[in-house]
Amino acid sequence: MRYDTLYPQVTDSRAPAAAAPPFALDDGLPPEPPKRRRRINWRWVSRGFAALIVLLIVAIAWLVFTAPLSKSLEPPVPPSITLLSAEGTPIARTGAIVGKPVDSTKLPQHVVDAFVAVEDRRFRSHWGIDPRGILRAFVNNVFTSGSSQGGSTITQQLAKNAFLSSKRTLGRKFQEVLIAFWLEAWLTKDEILSRYLSNVYFGDNQYGLDAAARHYFSRPAVDLTTGQAAMLAGLVKAPSRLAPSGNLKGAQARQKVVIGTMVDAGLLTKAEAADIGPARLRLARTRALPTGTYFADWVLPEARDMAGELATEATVTTTLESKMQRAAERAVRNAGLRQSQIAIVAMRPDGRVVAMVGGKNYGESPFNRATQARRQPGSTFKLFVYLAALRAGMSPDSTVLDEPVTIGEWSPKNSDGSYRGEITLRQAFARSSNVAAARLIKDVGPDAVIRAARDLGITTPIASEASIALGTSTVSLLELTAAYAAIAQGDAPVRPRGIAKTDEPGWLDRLSDLKRPLGSRQLEGMRDLLSAAVNEGTGRSAALSVETFGKTGTTQDNRDALFLGYANGIVAAVWMGNDDNTSNPGLAGGGAPARVWRDFMSQALGVAAKPKPVVEDVGNESDFMLDEGGNFIDEPIELEGSIGGQGMGVRVNRDGSIEMTRPGEEEQLDAPPPERDRRRREPVPEDEGL
Structure with a gap:
């Protein structure tokens, strides 16, 4: 008998049943893995919330430092500034x-x-x-x-x-x-x-x-x-x-x-x-003011600084005088320019700018040629050469040789091609002799000339070379006018300004605006020279019926022509030329610029022009290194005759100038002074000032 038949196996219900294959299904396919329940990671949530709070704090801190509440009180654009003339009349509004x-x-x-x-x-x-x-x-x-x-x-x-x-x-x-x-x-x-x-x-x-x-x-x-x-x-x-x-x-x-x-x-x-009808418009009647002019553009930055951080409209009084400005604008219109440009600056001797025209038409070209352009000043720069000569002990009666000269590789020539030998500084300045100016800078040195320019307020770079005697270094018309104003004022430097002073200057303003008086001998000498240039020399076309002082200037190839001068408490400058620096045949400082200057000053001062003399002995001027030739006669012409039984001699020079002598007289009317006055040097007293 079999053992398993006699003793059948008894299954313990507590014992686990035989485990089926782990992925066995009735359909023979493996089962899906059991899904796990996701748990919220509160640690990361708290970290994210903390980061958000930190970000918010940083944003608030950023606002506190970069966007102060006071900014919400400020206008979103700069408020308007109304500029007034010296008389209180509105002249421009901007903003x-x-x-x-x-x-x-x-x-x-x-x-x-x-x-x-x-x-x-x-x-x-x-x-x-x-x-x-x-x-x-x-x-x-x-x-x-x-x-x-x-x-x-x-x-x-x-x-x-x-x-x-x-x-x-x-x-x-x-x-x-x-x-x-x-x-x-x-x-x-x-x-x-x-x-x-x-x-x-x-x-x-x-x-x-x-x-x-x-x-x-x-x-x-x-x-x-x-x-x-x-x-x-x-x-x-x-x-x-x-x-x-x-x-x-x-x-x-x-x-x-x-x-x-x-x-x-x-x-x-x-x-x-x-009951509400359409609102009826009642526009405020205000005189339309230009938003920009040459003068307004120049003075606006200072006006904004003066107005400060105002939230409403500001009114700033300027130095511009309406009568002077109208006279300057009228003189520009009367000039009849076609392609060439023009600029006019006028100021009081203390630097108050009373008129400014920076071009023929502001609407077509707002570029201000009076303040922004840097051009060669030509012979108007000789002001500093002769001031340096006076400082070195010379006087208007001292003499200088008006003959060709070579300094290094530079050989300047007179524009009319004629040379008069030994002449006085007064004659050399009046006739704008280039070779005389070259000899003077050779004697005193370029550094002395630069120092004279700096003392009169010129701040632009100046090359330390002899050719600066003829105005080769560029300068603005406004700065050059201020230098001439120093001669009219008697002390230097003169700082041009366009804002009227409302309060007494403080000690800091006085310290930054220190002026030194020009020496009386130097001042008298420079005024003597400037008067001679207008009454006897190249600036005759600018002469007024009142005492007039000035100097002409013309650059190489007639690219620039200037006249600067003063009379009756007004210092004015006129520049003509082309923006592209091309030549202007026939343009010279003693021509159109001098006539425009005279036209402006006659209207501004209410005075007449000086009657023209019957005979003029001043030819064309070009104050740079020009070749010989041009519109001149080949040789001087000498004539002798009599008027009313009185013997007279007439000499017509190559440039067309006329000199008259009496037979038997050995010297011409403009002959140099006696030998005892030649090259006279006088020591400069220590208390003479600049």
């Missing part, structure tokens, strides 16, 4: 018209309601952004074909206008929202609304509700009617397009929309709305 800040709590309720209704109906209830407004604008923009709507609240608009640029980027929008939250946290609703109304743009260069009210309706913001307030509130959407001065119908149509919005918001009844 935006920014009205006085308004207080929303002191405005009529209908004025506040108009802006809140159309710009931010839930302004009083949200915290800087309006989700419902954003959703409404999104739905309107997506599902309607009308004009697009914006979802920005008044707080967001203030944030954008005061702190951000006009770029439309996602990052800028995030900044706008962040700043809006920040403004809501630190300011009351009334403060936010007040700052918004004080800065928002209303077209026609008007910023702020008060400026717009005065501009469009000739009344302050506190006196606006409901219709007027509704029209102004409607302009905010598109101020440039809807400005009623140019689009009255569009502004009135927008006014109706605002009135309807006020009715929908429960701020007006239908009956009240029906």
